[in-house]
Amino acid sequence: MKKSISKPARERLIQLVRLLEQVQSTETLAVITSAEIEKRTGWTNATVRRDISLLGINCASSAGYSIAALIEAIKAVLNISRSEKKCCIVGLGRLGSALLEFEGFAHSSFKIAAGFDSSVNRTEILSAPFPLYPTSRMEAVIAQEGIEYAILAVPERSAQEAAERLCKCGIKGIVNYTSVVLRVNDGTMVENISVIDALQKLSSAG
Amino acid sequence: MKKSISKPARERLIQLVRLLEQVQSTETLAVITSAEIEKRTGWTNATVRRDISLLGINCASSAGYSIAALIEAIKAVLNISRSEKKCCIVGLGRLGSALLEFEGFAHSSFKIAAGFDSSVNRTEILSAPFPLYPTSRMEAVIAQEGIEYAILAVPERSAQEAAERLCKCGIKGIVNYTSVVLRVNDGTMVENISVIDALQKLSSAG
DNA sequence: TTTTGTGAACCAATTCACAGCA
DNA sequence: TGCTGTGAATTGGTTCACAAAA
Structure with a gap:
């Protein structure tokens, strides 16, 4: 090593x-x-x-x-599965809430510890195996739960603002489902997994 | 140049x-x-x-x-948006069908021309701005429509088989939402955008 | 045999540093 | 002055080729 x-x-x-x-x-x-x-x-x-x-x-x-x-x-x-790592989902629209049933998590060392959405209505209606909160409580919950990573699945127009809030919380990394190019602090990493990004990579390689 | x-x-x-x-x-x-x-x-x-x-x-x-x-x-x-490029979604579970409302497509040059699912029931119930077909018709529809790229959102256990069928159709590229490591032909490219993959990249970089 | 592990060579990508331009 | 554009230098990554191990 x-x-x-x-x-x-x-x-x-x-x-x-x-x-x-x-x-x-x-x-x-x-x-x-x-x-x-x-x-x-x-x-x-x-x-x-x-x-x-x-x-x-x-x-x-x-x-x-x-x-x-x-x-x-x-x-x-690579300290994969060395210890359980807590994540949260930010944005519980169709994409965000689709992750609730993503199989891959079961065998991984990542655990979703919270979900956030700006619509209180949505956080109350959806059911998930982890607690859902309004976005206003994001900072508090992340600190309290020791959440290290965030999965960003908000609408494009809210993406940068959400990313900034996550940076301020000291989140280590953001998995970005949006196609917005996020500007983040030095301490925070971003992995972009927007479907448009992926398609463009494929077609520009052609 | x-x-x-x-x-x-x-x-x-x-x-x-x-x-x-x-x-x-x-x-x-x-x-x-x-x-x-x-x-x-x-x-x-x-x-x-x-x-x-x-x-x-x-x-x-x-x-x-x-x-x-x-x-x-x-x-x-980079011939982005040079001409419209046709894609299909393979697998219309929560994740696949969440893409139906993904905003990013509107401003891109990619157009979803078809959706496929092994459950005929699902293809009949879901409504989408493009036609949905049972997977059995995949080869025919891809050829007929001139679809170049596929978005793979099937369950993990069906991923490799679906990828092979897509390769045989001559698909240029696959955007892989599953965390399965796909084995494909030389003529086909893969972009992996599994959320687990992304989280592991982030945490191994620490 | 077959296959690994690894210096050395090669190729690719980034960064430096500065000339040239508005 | 403040920027770009780009050769040259440097750093980073991959591949070669072969000694060593099973």
């Missing part, structure tokens, strides 16, 4: 751990080679080996890497 | 055009400097200037870049 892991390598490792878990749950393989990972991901085998070597562990034989050991190593180094 | 634009540069330019449009619609600025763009995005002014110079146009004065000209230039070079 001496060498710090670059962003592209980290992102590949995040995907890799998920790929390995999928393999583990649908196939009987216990071991996988870098060549096989290349087939399934498109990354070159050299890149795969380099990424894995950055973990600073040694879980390979001449048949390849032990899948179980590799999963553990990546999780440990 | 024959220098091809790198992927990171393209992705910044896509964000930049959106930022500029936002500035244009909320402020009265007609001109913007690379230093100002740095403030709003966090990219260094050198990177901003380099990216813009890759466009091979010249829309700057000593006061900065003309916002309107810059928007046009980026759109032209």
Whole structure:
């Protein structure tokens, strides 16, 4: 863990751990080679080996890497699922409330601890496995619950303002579902996952 | 100008055009400097200037870049909004159907031309401004409509199979809302926008 | 054998630093 | 003066190629 892991390598490792878990749950393989990972991901085998070597562990034989050991190593180094991390959803329109049933959360180390919406009516009508609050209580609830990450799913026109409030609360990162380019403090990171953004990336690569 | 634009540069330019449009619609600025763009995005002014110079146009004065000209230039070079591009939504659960009301589409050059779901019941009950079909008709409709991109919002267990069918149809790109690591043909690109993926990127960057 | 792990080489991207321009 | 545009330098990432290990 001496060498710090670059962003592209980290992102590949995040995907890799998920790929390995999928393999583990649908196939009987216990071991996988870098060549096989290349087939399934498109990354070159050299890149795969380099990424894995950055973990600073040694879980390979001449048949390849032990899948179980590799999963553990990546999780440990990237502190994925090291401890439960609390998130909140900001904006409970169709998109925000669709997340209430997103399967992926079950197997992750992220836990949704609160939902916020400016419409009190909506926070009262919706039912969720976690408490819903009016946006006015955002700062208080985030501090009190120790929420670290926010999922931003408000209408475009409210996105920047919401982001600023989240920054002031000391939120570590925002997952941005809107296509607004957010201006945030240095202490806060943003991951953009707007569908328009993604489509434009695809079509500009064409 | 024959220098091809790198992927990171393209992705910044896509964000930049959106930022500029936002500035244009909320402020009265007609001109913007690379230093100002740095403030709003966090990219260094050198990177901003380099990216813009890759466009091979010249829309700057000593006061900065003309916002309107810059928007046009980026759109032209990245063929954003050059022509209307057809997409489909595959999987009309809560997440997929939430996209029906996503605002961003209105101002984009992407048009949703079809929705697919394995539940015939669902395709009959939902109402959308475009036709909905059972998944069995996917291949036929995609070919007939000339659909180029797909938004994948099916349950995790069906994701890989759906992706393979989309590849066979010759779809150019898939926007993947699931957290499954998709294996696709060389001719098909994937953009992953799973919320879990995004949260893990944020927390591993810590 | 086969496959990893890794220096060294290569290629890509960013940043520096400054000439040139309005 | 205050900006852009861009060669040159630098930093970062990927790939090569091969020794070492199983």
